[in-house]
Amino acid sequence: xxxxxxxxxxxxxxxxxxxxxxxxxxxxxxxxxxxxxxxxxxxxxxxxxxxxxxxxxxxxxxxxxxxxxxxxxxxxxxxxxxxxxxxxxxxxxxxxxxxxxxxxxxxxxxxx
Amino acid sequence: xxxxxxxxxxxxxxxxxxxxxxxxxxxxxxxxxxxxxxxxxxxxxxxxxxxxxxxxxxxxxxxxxxxxxxxxxxxxxxxxxxxxxxxxxxxxxxxxxxxxxxxxxxxxxxxxxxxxxx
Numbered sequence: 001x002x003x004x005x006x007x008x009x010x011x012x013x014x015x016x017x018x019x020x021x022x023x024x025x026x027x028x029x030x031x032x033x034x035x036x037x038x039x040x041x042x043x044x045x046x047x048x049x050x051x052x053x054x055x056x057x058x059x060x061x062x063x064x065x066x067x068x069x070x071x072x073x074x075x076x077x078x079x080x081x082x083x084x085x086x087x088x089x090x091x092x093x094x095x096x097x098x099x100x101x102x103x104x105x106x107x108x109x110x111x112x
Numbered sequence: 113x114x115x116x117x118x119x120x121x122x123x124x125x126x127x128x129x130x131x132x133x134x135x136x137x138x139x140x141x142x143x144x145x146x147x148x149x150x151x152x153x154x155x156x157x158x159x160x161x162x163x164x165x166x167x168x169x170x171x172x173x174x175x176x177x178x179x180x181x182x183x184x185x186x187x188x189x190x191x192x193x194x195x196x197x198x199x200x201x202x203x204x205x206x207x208x209x210x211x212x213x214x215x216x217x218x219x220x221x222x223x224x225x226x227x228x229x230x
Contacts, residue, residue, distance in 0.1 A: 045218040098208045102154040
């Protein structure tokens with residue numbers, strides 16, 4: 001990957017459980033974003049956390065950012081079968097024109 | 113709300129042929145990005161345009177070129193196609209607040225063009 005690692009690469013849980021995905025990156029950033037991708041479809045923006053923020057919530061999503069460790073985590077609470085998808089973190093680095101560099105992604109499977 | 117439109121949705125070409133992918137960004141977005149995603153891979157940045165001028169270039173082969181037109185739509189031209197070019201190609205657009213300033217804009221992706229080279 002151009003950017004770093006995501007773990008786990010694959011995660012299988014039951015409906016109602018929480019899912020946690022982690023992401024590490026290499027450069028100084030303006031912000032870090034999480035995207036969701038259903039198989040063969042486009043990426044959908046979930047949440048953006050700025051470099052001066054440590055935690056952000058959006059519905060059942062909770063994102064944390066630790067710039068000292070260059071890492072982020074995405075927590076999906078009370079998961080649903082419809083959450084089954086691939087999740088990517090992406091960093092917007094300084095002086096990079098707004099382009100995003102993506103991590104390798106976590107494939108989440110939520111079983112009903 | 114209008115989204116990013118890409119065409120065609122699917123494209124099948126033979127080796128050494130050329131392909132042209134089109135992208136229509138969200139109205140009033142000033143920046144367009146192209147990404148390539150191989151099977152099971154993360155999206156790889158190819159090239160971007162800010163206000164119709166190329167703003168950044170990633171791992172784009174010399175066989176590929178792109179441009180953004182006066183109506184803000186963008187085209188990715190791919191020549192001398194190789195089997196390894198088979199992938200999903202995404203276009204994304206965003207509204208960038210200011211050049212050289214802090215960017216805090218999410219990217220809005222189209223549904224992609226699936227290119228198969230045989």
